[in-house]
Amino acid sequence: MSGPRVKTCAACARGIAPSEVYYRFTLILEGEQDVLGPSGAGATQDDLATILKQLEQGDESAQELEDQVHWERSGVVCSACRSVVVRTLSAPPEAAGPH
Structure with missing residues (x-):
C-alpha cells in the first residue's frame, strides 16, 4: 500500500512532499464590460450588428474568444509560492502599475 503522492506546485513546478504544507486554489477570471462602445447605453441594433460582424470576421476561433x-x-501551490500569490493579489491597485 502506498501513501499520498507527491504534488506539484502549479507556480514553480517544485514537487511538494506529502509531509509538507501545501495550499489548494481555484482561480476564475471572468471578463466583463460595462459599456459596449462609444455610444454607451444608447447602443443601437446596428451598433451591435457591427460588433458581431467584427467578431465573426476576426481571426480568433469561438474557443479563443470564450477563453478570453x-x-x-x-x-496546489507550495508555501513560498503562496506568499507571492497573496502579495500579488493583495497589492493596492494604484501600486500595481501598468501591465
Missing part, C-alpha cells in the same frame, strides 16, 4: 471571457484554473 472565462478562464479557470485550480491546483
Whole structure:
C-alpha cells in the first residue's frame, strides 16, 4: 500500500512532499464590460450588428474568444509560492502599475 503522492506546485513546478504544507486554489477570471462602445447605453441594433460582424470576421476561433471571457484554473501551490500569490493579489491597485 502506498501513501499520498507527491504534488506539484502549479507556480514553480517544485514537487511538494506529502509531509509538507501545501495550499489548494481555484482561480476564475471572468471578463466583463460595462459599456459596449462609444455610444454607451444608447447602443443601437446596428451598433451591435457591427460588433458581431467584427467578431465573426476576426481571426480568433469561438474557443479563443470564450477563453478570453472565462478562464479557470485550480491546483496546489507550495508555501513560498503562496506568499507571492497573496502579495500579488493583495497589492493596492494604484501600486500595481501598468501591465
